[in-house]
Amino acid sequence: MNGEPNSTSAREFDVVVFGATGFVGELTARYLAEHAPRGTKVALAGRSETKLAATRKRLPARAHDWPLIVADSSSPSSLDAMVARTRVVCTTVGPYLRYGEALVVAAASAGTDYVDLTGEAPFVHYSINKAHETAQATGARIVHSCGFDSVPSDLGVYLLYKKIADDNAGELTDTTFVVKSFKGGISGGTFDSVRVMAEESRNAETRRLVLNPHSLSGEPGNTPRPAIKSEPSDMSMISAKKVDPSMSGTLAPFFMAASNTRIVRRTNALLDNAYGEDFHYAETMSVGRIPGVSTVTAGAVAVGTGVFLGAMSFGPTRKLLDRLLPKPGEGPSEKAREKGSFVTETYTTTPSGRRYRSTMRMSGDPGYKATAVMLGESALSLALERDRLSPLTGVLTPAAAMGEVLTRRLQDAGATLEAVELT
Template sequence: MTDSARDRELDLVLYGATGFVGRLLADYLARTAPDGVRIALAGRSHPKLEALRTTLGPRAANWPILIADSQDPLALVELAARTQVVATTVGPYAKYGAELVGACVAAGTDYVDLTGEVLFARDSIDAHHEKARAGGVRIVHSCGYDSIPSDLGVHVLYQAVRADGAGDLGETTLVASLRGGVSGGTIDSLRTQIDASRPHPALRRLAASPYSLSPDRTAEPDLGRQSDIAIVNGADIAPTVRGWTAPFVMGSYNTRVVRRSNALRGYLYGRTFKYREVMSVGGSRLSRLYAGSVAAILGGLVLGLSVRPTRYLLDRILPAPGQGPSEKTQRDGYFAMDLYTTTTTGARYTARVKGDGDPGYRATAVMLGESALSLVLDRDRLPDTAGVLTPATALGDVLVDRLRGAGLEISARTL
């Protein structure tokens, strides 16, 4: 955000407020944003936005309503110029997000979103990083369950190792445990990325590269093969991890965000830092079978969405855009992300990011809300950086403190 943005009429605009996650974010901000934070609701439909506002209680009764279509660059620049920060939930971002990022960079307005789309993030970096950096603007992608637990988990893990003088991070693995639902928006993002890369071998190679979000691929250390999609024996991760682990559905995106954080920080985590993500399926004797089944299901979903006949059938079965998990599923959900590393001195450390609520929806609303409020309220404590950034590089300890205050566990210790 530029200095002139501090004097604008609004602090925060929530774009896409009537969508599934947008409604959750609006409710969270109406309940928890400090008095005096000037918030507006934005989207395409005034009647829908007005109907949403009536459900948010007295604290939101006077929130302004702004109208802008995601494909109207002029309207988006006008929207961005009225506020310090834009938080958007409108995806798939490859379809609906590019113009808004450009508008925020042009207007000198900070930006946060929920994307988990490699190709969109890469396009955003290529188109806007240098201009945003020169203008002092923070464009912060992936401020939800993708990829805050991963990015901040490694951040606090590194801090614990550094504080003890225990060397650099080495082989590091995140083990995800979770319960929650799937929305139509998430499925639509997967469809969009498959459709974008299917006719273009170069895009498929880019999406598959472990360093697809790196600022400079030629500067990356040669660490050999990076196993972003893998079935791993828990004993090979840490002595306390039981059974076999399955591929984690968002590991192929989160790992790239974490590697970008390391590169943007001048390889602060270490030049031999290797990172992967897996998912727990329990510690029973059948865990290897369960892990293989999960891998087959994930592979089958991607293949099924890539082939026309099965795509037609899946589109009839899977949630449609705008649909999401029930209130009970959101309430009963949880996530725990446990990270394990062996440092270059041979020391073992672990970190945990844990929270209640469906991770992709209720908990994501908390993460995105606190990310936006970090930019609005805590600017003087944020890292001195700008450009197309990651949660750890843009928000760092400020966001860690805010999420702890919102009830998340974020911790690190020796193992």
């Protein structure tokens, strides 16, 4: 899955933030205004010049001369014009199944690198089929899932892979991601993606795609069709001691496992299955160490998740939930965003029995502030450090496209990312 990068050094901008008037779009633009190296050329894009100007006015003074670009996801010609002007397009305009398809194709055709926040596996599947070969030909890197979905998951496994390789310790086998703590909210954009996914899942082919654990692991037009049981269930309750003997209690299913696990497996496929022949991957969340209590809690989480997803796919209950859930473009106050944080740990064992753990820790609300940092640094990785990136092009994942570069940039931004051997 290699390709020769196409030079975009003559482009007018390094990064265009598309969707800058949305809540997370503005947070990302603010992050770039505060943290992008001096000389980085940034523009703001969206449907309304008036709203873009208002957004720019709220940003730090450094952004007040950033150009504004009017572009609309329903106007392919405006997207073509936008991506032709920049090295990287950074988009927060979702749900991506509804609004993202034309932009992916435009970026791939123009040889423009692309980052987004999608947690919609069917959208990534569409992107693989429609844009992967084009992007390879033009040298574009189309990198999906560059926020809380799925950077901690993807880099968590990648760090284990690099550490085990450095130790000459073999390969990864059963690998489990654990959300140890999560303080913050889930964005309105994420809930809107769930709404669209629920609607799309009424289609039998989409349901098969969503249930396929390796739906993103293949080449265009060649989706693997393994048995569903070939990988751990996304709704599993797992004994913590089976993950690692240092742990106790029962681990609950993690809400975003159905998307994150597919991204991690695609990374492994892009790296020619470098994680190992017996690599299997699950995602969970910690709900306490006390065995009986955590088992009951994990069961409640599993049931609650199933009920919620079922309710989102049923019209009358979805309308009720729509009144209660955050809307796209809405989000918590700055004070609440600052109080947020998350810690994730990923565990694996090598064939010889050596145990490893990676950790990622960030301050800031995971779905908002931390996501803006991850998305912003992903865009800067592609725009400013292209010569240090993997030679892979096409439809990629955060770890496959920019694993070591993004890890270092996030560390420099204050995140903890590390992998250690356990004894």
